[in-house]
Amino acid sequence: MEYRVLGRTGLKVSAYCFGVMTFGGVGRFSHMGQVQVEEARRLLDQCFDAGVNLVDTANVYSNGVSEEILGEALGDKRKDVLIATKFHSPMGTGPNDQGASRHHIIQACEASLKRLRTDYIDLYQAHNQDLLTAPEESMRALDDLVRAGK
Template sequence: MEYRRLGRCGLKVSEVCLGTMTFGHGTEENEAARIVGTALDAGVIFFDTADGYSNGASEVMLGRALGARRHEAIIATKVFNPMGTGPNDSGMSRRHIMNAVEGSLRRLGTDYVDLYYIHHVDVQTPLEEMLRAFDDLVRHGKIRYTACSNYEAWRLMEALWTSDSKGLARFEAYQPQYSLVVRDIEEELVPVCGLKGLGMVVWSPLAGGYLSGKYRPGERAVAGSRSAENWAFPTRYFHPQHEAILAELVAVAVTLGRSPAQVALRWVLEQPQVASAIVGARTAEQLTDSLACTGWELPQATRERLDAVSALPRRYPRSMEDGMAARRDQAVRLTQPSRA
């Protein structure tokens, strides 16, 4: 297992982060304990949950599974989703943040969270209000680092500017969706994270199981999987040529003697700015297969094949400006007029 620095901060995380969204939704407590134990024994120290996962059950099950090994773990959780029926039981108001973190700490059985995310965009709460609440939680020792998920590039930049200009704790990580079939973040968000020193912790690197090896091009449901329960991969986000990408992934995996899941995860882990990839599992055996994405590298030719088949069309303004550096370098130097 490789351990990587999370952006510009001093925290190091395992390159594989165990996602626990299935805990309480397809994975019962005994199996959750097996999965967490398998992860820890393999060197995984990074665990991702959210208060809204199974209405808090995911946090409860993760906390119990870690038990006395809590000190080995980096725990990330999130705030935004409804945790009650009241008008202030969701969103990113100061009131909800302060209430939500206490609930997460209680369910997790810990007195601090290592990484606390804004889970979704809240257009009804000023950025400064939520950032000041996060800053207070850092100062009180209830959270160690702050982060956000699913922000557009402009909103992320505005949040970073607000934190820097007001002297508040600033985001150290960003959590986007990213996989071979969802590469949209490369246009704007990856450059922002590189410029500002944020570590990317990516979700759905297997595209909701689409790239796991269970499916073949044209298949939409497999017995015993989430797709059979209508809880499947979010195809509305996928590359228009996602079936061709899947076919190439399967072919590459056969050539390398690896599972499609291992190859898809390896591709993500070798991308710039990615500190860790969140890998979920319903069973310990599924996790064991995914963990074999560590300890090796894709051959360059293989990476180029996957890059090519999954590349997105260049969009304006980048499509117009791509060649401008070369144009500048090749410009003819005009002769200065002589002075009589």
């Protein structure tokens, strides 16, 4: 497997990433796949055997179920894998349950950490642009998460 340095992070990531949008299959994601824990373990093991070390998901995939299945399927292999997840999309019906405000970023991160069964995320990304929130607000929230070890 070829590995590349992710920006200036020092992290070496596999040239291929395993996307797990098919994990869960809930709601509007049901037509994309309905992979459950046992099959997820099998698929992840195949990827790891091939040298893949980056797994990508998002909180919105199957309304968080993708993250839950990934967290359960990884188990003690978490330490050997880089997890990328995303925030932005609506995760509730409240006026602040989406976007890139500090409030939503912190709340979404904490919820993702719980679903992923981990205390840190390796790559946390905005899934879309938020034209209502100043970029400095979003960047400060993300920087604070990094400084907190999340």
